[in-house]
């Protein structure tokens with residue numbers, strides 16, 4: 001029981017089969033499935049609206065899944081943990097649901113599926129499904145505390161969890177934690193799910209911001225700041241003992257604080273403080289070879305102007321200035337052109353940090369998968385307690401993988417809770 005004081009208010013109490021904390025992607029999917037099974041389901045969220053991250057995702061068009069979703073697109077202490085859920089509710093299942101609602105979509109690139117119209121269509125679809133499944137949704141509602149009633153028998157009406165809300169308390173047989181993680185605190189992201197996990201002795205890994213812009217200081221910041229707003233097709237690489245080699249062929253964007261764009265967001269999930277990354281700022285072009293070839297017909301032009309035919313002009317100027325090279329192309333020997341080629345095709349950088357949870361799309365790490373049942377998402381040590389979505393240590397690459405994890409983990413939980 002929560003406390004004598006709270007127990008006195010028990011006349012207000014309502015009993016649910018399933019209480020889900022978090023009306024995000026995972027929580028809503030779980031609610032739909034549990035509701036369809038005839039379970040009495042309540043979803044609680046402290047936000048004013050459900051599915052806010054869905055609404056703002058993918059630049060307002062929601063990259064709702066990826067055709068190529070597979071476990072190798074996930075980071076976790078055990079990436080294979082997601083295989084079972086992804087198989088039972090796959091990207092094709094979610095696409096079918098989207099098509100059933102006649103939501104128009106397109107593949108943007110690399111298997112990434114986006115709505116043609118607004119991301120709100122996905123939120124509306126989920127709300128409609130929840131309504132059809134008889135799910136109750138309570139917004140603007142904070143959970144004060146959760147306790148487990150150890151004395152509940154099979155035949156009692158009261159659930160095994162007490163959930164203290166602001167003005168009253170409720171009980172549930174199953175408690176599903178779908179409260180997401182720490183990214184974008186301004187949108188209501190909290191470490192609530194981790195606190196609940198720890199309360200029930202469910203282990204939580206270290207967590208850190210991921211899919212996040214990287215920042216620079218000192219000399220490198222002085223170099224990149226004037227390039228803010230410039231985007232190039234790049235390959236960004238990282239290598240470490242723990243995570244091996246990672247490499248992403250996507251756009252890179254210079255910002256006033258450092259680097260962003262898909263290739264940088266992707267590599268940020270692998271990067272750790274003190275590590276170096278390598279960026280090819282002209283993917284598909286061998287800059288030193290091209291400059292050597294151009295020497296015969298463009299030799300009388302300045303090296304900066306010729307380089308500007310291959311990469312954005314401001315970037316070209318920065319590279320030649322940094323290399324300390326001036327004059328015409330014809331004046332440069334092979335070693336100098338190779339030096340420039342190296343700087344463009346294999347720029348080695350040491351980020352100072354990242355923009356942190358303020359702008360991170362996701363949180364790396366979370367509730368340890370070894371403590372959960374992969375088929376149901378139930379905590380192995382606590383009957384009726386489930387963790388789904390981003391709160392779990394399962395982080396996808398950029399490109400629709402994180403929503404697919406939310407749909408899949410929510411769906412399998414909904415079959416069991």
Ligand code: FDA
Pocket residue numbers: 021022023024025026027044045046047050051052053054056057058059062063064065141142143178179180181183184187188189190192360361362388389390391399400401402403404406
């Ligand atoms: P989610 O964070 O969506 O939901 C958790 C809910 O719990 C929230 O509604 C929150 O208010 C609520 N909550 C938290 N603490 C609570 C408490 N104590 N009490 C009550 N309620 C509480 N992924 C992708 O695949 N494609 C994309 O296009 C994008 N784009 C994107 C853009 C941006 C800007 C961000 C920040 C993130 C993305 N993502 C993404 C990632 C994606 O949004 C993320 O992986 C999912 O929203 C995770 O879904 P969950 O349901 O687990 O958490």
